[in-house]
Amino acid sequence: xxxxxxxxxxxxxxxxxxxxxxxxxxxxxxxxxxxxxxxxxxxxxxxxxxxxxxxxxxxxxxxxxxxxxxxxxxxxxxxxxxxxxxxxxxxxxxxxxxxxxxxxxxxxxxxxxxxxxxxxxxxxxxxxxxxxxxxxxxxxxxxxxxxxxxxxxxxxxxxxxxxxxxxxxxxxxxxxxxxxxxxxxxxxxxxxxxxxxxxxxxxxxxxxxxxxxxxxxxxxxxxxxxxxxxxxxxxxxxxxxxxxxxxxxxxxxxxxxxxxxxxxxxxxxxxxxxxxxxxxxxxxxxxxxxxx
Amino acid sequence: xxxxxxxxxxxxxxxxxxxxxxxxxxxxxxxxxxxxxxxxxxxxxxxxxxxxxxxxxxxxxxxxxxxxxxxxxxxxxxxxxxxxxxxxxxxxxxxxxxxxxxxxxxxxxxxxxxxxxxxxxxxxxxxxxxxxxxxxxxxxxxxxxxxxxxxxxxxxxxxxxxxxxxxxxxxxxxx
Numbered sequence: 032x033x034x035x036x037x038x039x040x041x042x043x044x045x046x047x048x049x050x051x052x053x054x055x056x057x058x059x060x061x062x063x064x065x066x067x068x069x070x071x072x073x074x075x076x077x078x079x080x081x082x083x084x085x086x087x088x089x090x091x092x093x094x095x096x097x098x099x100x101x102x103x104x105x106x107x108x109x110x111x112x113x114x115x116x117x118x119x120x121x122x123x124x125x126x127x128x129x130x131x132x133x134x135x136x137x138x139x140x141x142x143x144x145x146x147x148x149x150x151x152x153x154x155x156x157x158x159x160x161x162x163x164x165x166x167x168x169x170x171x172x173x174x175x176x177x178x179x180x181x182x183x184x185x186x187x188x189x190x191x192x193x194x195x196x197x198x199x200x201x202x203x204x205x206x207x208x209x210x211x212x213x214x215x216x217x218x219x220x221x222x223x224x225x226x227x228x229x230x231x232x233x234x235x236x237x238x239x240x241x242x243x244x245x246x247x248x249x250x251x252x253x254x255x256x257x258x259x260x261x262x263x264x265x266x267x268x269x270x271x272x273x274x275x276x277x278x279x280x281x282x283x284x285x286x287x288x289x290x291x292x293x294x295x296x297x298x299x300x301x302x303x304x305x306x307x308x309x310x311x312x313x314x315x316x317x318x319x320x321x322x323x
Numbered sequence: 324x325x326x327x328x329x330x331x332x333x334x335x336x337x338x339x340x341x342x343x344x345x346x347x348x349x350x351x352x353x354x355x356x357x358x359x360x361x362x363x364x365x366x367x368x369x370x371x372x373x374x375x376x377x378x379x380x381x382x383x384x385x386x387x388x389x390x391x392x393x394x395x396x397x398x399x400x401x402x403x404x405x406x407x408x409x410x411x412x413x414x415x416x417x418x419x420x421x422x423x424x425x426x427x428x429x430x431x432x433x434x435x436x437x438x439x440x441x442x443x444x445x446x447x448x449x450x451x452x453x454x455x456x457x458x459x460x461x462x463x464x465x466x467x468x469x470x471x472x473x474x475x476x477x478x479x480x481x482x483x484x485x486x487x488x489x490x491x492x493x494x495x496x497x498x
Contacts, residue, residue, distance in 0.1 A: 036324055037343035037389055060390075067346075067385045068366050080343065084390060109379075133455020135433070136367055138379045139386065221454035222368060 032071045039082040043089070043169055043198065046081050051171050051194025053079045059196060060084075061105060061144035064136050089143065089198055092116050098204030101167075104143025104197040108155065109134070111142050121202055122318065123158040123211035123230055130154040130215060133222050143197045149183045152251035156183070157230035158213045160256050161248040164202045170195035180248075183255045206244070208235040210318030212311045215250065216303045225251040226295045227303040229283070231311035233266070235319045242266045242316075247279070247308060252287035252300050259286035262308060271316055276309045283308035330394050332357065333401030339388075347391050348372045348383035351398060359399035359428040363457070370456035371429040374398050380436040399428035402435055407480040411435045411470065414478045418469035422460035430456045434470055443474060 040046045050057045057079040060066055069075040083089055089105040092114050100120045102111060111117055111128035118125045131137050131145060131154055145155040146166070160180040168175050171194050179200060184190050191197070205211075215228035228250025234243045245266035247259040262283035269275050289300035325340045332355060339354065351357045351374070363371035365384050372384040375397040402409045408416070411434045421427045430453060437444075437452040444452060449470055458466065472478050 032344040032346075034342065034344055037326060037387070039389070039392070060387075062385075063387065063390070064367055064382075064385050067387070072366060080387075082387075082390060132367065133370065134437070134452065135370055135373055135380050135382050135455045138376075138381045221451060 032067075033074075033076055035070075035077055036079045037082065038079065039085050041085045041087075043086050043196065044171070046083060046086060047169060047171050047194045047196060049079065049081050050196070054193050057081055059147070061141040061147065062107065062139035064132065064140040065144065065148045065150075083143075083196070089196075094120075095201070100202045102142055102200045102202070104141060104147075104199055106142050108132070108137030108140045108142070108145070111155065112137060121158065121162050121205060121211050121232075123213035123232070123315075124155070124162065124202065126213040127155040127158045127228075127230065130213075130225075142200065146179060146182065146200075147189060147197055149185075149187050149189050151186055151254055151256070152225045152228065153256065154213070154215060154225055154228055154250065157228055157248040157250045157256045158211065158232075159200055159202065160258070161230040161232045161246040162202045162205065162211070163246070164200045166200055167198045168195050169198045174198070180256065180258070185254045205232070206234050208237070208239060208243070208319050208323045209233065210235075210315040210320070210322060212314040212318065214307055214311045214314070216307055224294065227251055227289075227300055227307055229304070229307040229311040231308070231315040233312060233315040233319050235271075235316070235323070239320050239323055241270050242268065242275075245279075245312070247283055247312070249283065249287055249304065252289040252304055254288070257286070257288075259283035259304075259308065261286050266312065276312050279312055280305035280309040326389050328389055328392055330391050330396055332396045333398060334395075341388055343387060343389050345388045346384055347374070347376075347386040347388045347396070350388040351383060351396075357398050357400050360432075361425050361428060363425065363429070363459075368457070369426070369429070370433060370453075371426050373429040373432045373456065375432060375436055378436070380433050397432075399432050402431065403483050406483055408483060409435055410473045410478045410480065411438065413481040414469040414473045415466070416481055417478065418465050418472065420462065420465040420469035422458070422462040426456060426458045426460075430458070430466055434466075434473075438470065438473055446471075449474070 058077045090103040108128045108131040215225040217223040230248040232246040262279045284301045284305040287304045289297040291297045361371040363369035
């Protein structure tokens, strides 16, 4: 690894100032499970590493008075996986986090890092997008809010200004009769990267038979984590049936923009979007009924 | 620029002035001479470098030593008590759960932490618990057998060798 300077400030404004000051030369270090590899294996030069480990306001998971849930950007994959607050609030956020690497990786890697690394195949980020989570972004000029779904602009690209850091994610209270599911297709159960990932959030009407609202977000089949808008429209307002889920799967496959790479061909990915959208939506519906 | 670092390793206080690019694995192996943790892949895939940081199993190859400031680090060398190997170590010995041995310290540290937190896992849960550790000899069956004997409480703790072997003297001159 090339030599670099290191700072571990205890105040968020200091971290922002250091990052703003050094611009492209500086990079924030959360868990390091991506950054250290980029610096060692891929020769990425980072003259200044700014560690976020001492920033207390980036840590923790807490419920807010309005029923929303705030997850600190430095919450580790393991903390998000195991948190009863997260599991009770939106199970698929926990399910996505549980798929990050191995136990060892989840004990270092963070939710903020999974979003911040901006990999199209991220597992923990798509459920945040599907749940309509907002990122609280802190910078030299203060704090602003941005939808997690608007943050990623392309592979490895985030809509963050110089010196801006993700402080936390706030997941709104989900309506009654809502169920969620994150599921991915991988050749191996653990330590693998998604070929296709689907985050589904379904809200049922009081009759528990009709879909009131649906959110379907795709992983690893587009440059970002997009909503499958056509599939969502197919589902909304319709009574639950096998046929409906099949239509939604086909629509999601059309919505996806996969590439062919070492993990799978674009055609195979599109077929798997269809299959996994059906499965994710079916489980989300079951959970919405079970929770009611 | 060098950074001051204080942490404990296997209960012993360590103070160093180090460069930030030194990984925890480098500090353990090259500075402290604790060569139990191994560098397998160096990218967090194989788990051979697993150590406990404040009790939590993590990759020492992906952790900068400066990031372990103030932490209590436990390596495989620190798992045994003064008299006895721990249950996982003893079970590995009894079951012969080792082939070339490179992955063994990582498996032992990971499994010790996993079974501490999940004393009665199912077979599937157990296998997922050690899924972040690779054995290039593919010796998984004896490893899983050894861990089941821990879960079933059938392990007799093995004595630590009473006389520690003396280390060979440092070779003279350049290697």
